[in-house]
Amino acid sequence: MENRQADMDVFNRLESEVRSYCRSFQTVFTIANNARIWDKSGKEYIDFFAGAGALNYGHNNRRIRAKLIEYLQADGVTHSLDMATEAKETFLTRFKSFILEPRKLDYKVMFPGPTGTNSVESALKIARKATGRTNVICFTNAFHGMSLGSLAATGNAFKRKGAGVMLGGTTFMPYDRYFGPQIDTAAMMEKMLDDPGSGIDLPAAVLLETLQGEGGLNEASTEWLRRVECICRDRGILLIVDDVQMGCGRTGTFFSFEEAGINPDVVCLSKSIGGYGLPMALTLIKPAFDVWQPGEHNGTFRGNNLGFVAANEALDYWRTPELELAIASNARLMFGFLHRMASAYPQAIEEVRGKGMIQGLVFREPANAARLSKAAFKQGVILETSGPKDEVAKFMPPLTIEENVLKLGLAKIESALRELFDPVKLAGTAEARL
Structure with a gap:
């Protein structure tokens, strides 16, 4: 433990107090390959976090790395603003x-800047510009980014507090099943939009995640998503899907909304669109709404050519069905394991949530999710939490994880759960309290 603290000394002394993940994972990492990462002492960890979804194709993907090295050695352009390369x-x-043609989608591609929040900011701006309206409807437990516009559409009170100013221009509505399965929140939203006494201004857009990653792995039903789309279409409201974390295959298909069969007006992509963990973001806009004036939204690093090179190779994974089939197989494995754990420890685990290769355990006592993360780290697995109370232990390994590595990681998680929630140990803890 003393060695670990010594390793962290530089970061503790010199880095801002805003740092977060390094507080949970107290070691200095050095090398990584696909779903495995090693620290300075040579200890191996299995990565069930994948850069918060930025590493869907794994750490140091060999195919992508080869293309990057080739491009760099040929003196390829690295920085170009939005000039043509x-x-x-x-x-x-x-x-x-x-991606677009096989799914019968028609979008203009905007490069708004290198991060997810850049994509969301540009989506909000273009919706307001195209409609001439200012209000945007967003949803409980949403997370859309940390800059002021996207933060105004984010539900988390802790993150909102960090803004330091009033956040406005948005109206929050309850997400699907926010009040439980018996209450139709889409019907509630429709009623409020049509009621001249509701106090809700007709919005420029409705902004949503089909599955709320940071919000606790809340999944919207197909029926709810289709209903929301119809509400938007009938009232001239743009539908924006934030696919920053759920896109690029995380839920099983390239776009998270494919299964629902909806056709958003604007789509936000970032994280794994850069292929290699490189900063890159896209805002996809239906041509009818691409009403920007040249330079009206820009950014110095929107022309990240290394991101383009990595993304070009990553797109090859979607030319055949192999990756989707592998995701489906791994998703079934994860689903079975998590439900087995929920059955084994019903006193601790409330339910299983998620889909594809982003699933999680919801703990009855929120603090137990962080306890599992800590115990898993000791076992050699990097596992993060999410939800408004950090009550969900979130499993999101690289999509390219080898099956044997996934099984090993899950076995380590099972050991951590046994250590924390073994009935004999729990009984002993209860007796000690008495």
């Missing part, structure tokens, strides 16, 4: 051919 041209054509 060969790397960007290749990305645009491949994205259209491999």
Whole structure:
């Protein structure tokens, strides 16, 4: 333990107090490969966090790395603002051919800046500009980013408090099943939009995640998503889907909304669209709403050509069904394991949530999710928490994780759960309290 604290000394002394993940994972990491990462002492960890969804194709993906090295050694352009480059041209054509056309989607591609919050900010701006309206409807437990516009659409009180100013321009509505399965929150939203006495201004857009990652793995039903889309269409409201964390295959398909069969007006992508963990973001806009004036929204690093190169290779995973089939297989494995754990420890675990390769355990006592994360780390697994009370232990390994590594990671999690919640140990703890 003393060695670990010594390793963290530089970060504790010199880095801002705002740092967070390094407080949970007290070690200095050095090398990584796919779903495994090693620290300075040589200890191996299995990564069930995947850069918060930025590493869907794993750490140091060999196929992507080879293309990056080739591009760098050939003196390829790295920074270009929004000037035309060969790397960007290749990305645009491949994205259209491999992703949009097979799904019968028609979007103009905007490069808003390197992060997810840049994409959300640009989506909010274009919706307001295209409609001439200012209000945006968002949802309870949403997370859309940490800059002021996206933070105004984020539900988490702790994160909102960090803004230091009043956050406005948004109206929060209850997400699907927020009040339980018996209450139709889409019907509630429709009623309030149509009631001239509700106090709700007709919005420019409705902004949502189909599955709320940071909000606790709350999944919207297909019926609810379709109903919301119809509400938007009937009233000239733009539908924005934030697919920053759930896109690029995390839920099983490239876009998280494919299963529901909806067709958003604007889509936000970031994180794994950069292929290699490189900063990159897209805002996809239906052509009718692409009403920007040149330079009206810009950013110095929106032309990240290394991101284009990595993304170009990553898109190859979507030319065949192999990755989707692997995601489905791993998702079933995770689903079975998590439900087995929920059955084994019903006194601690309330339910299982999520889909695809983002699933989690909801703990009756919120603090137990962090306890599991800590115990898992000791076992050699990186596992984060989410939810308004951090009550969900969130499993999101790289999509490319080898099956044997996934099984080993799950076995380590089972050991951590046994250590924390074994009935004999729990009984002993209860007796000690008496």
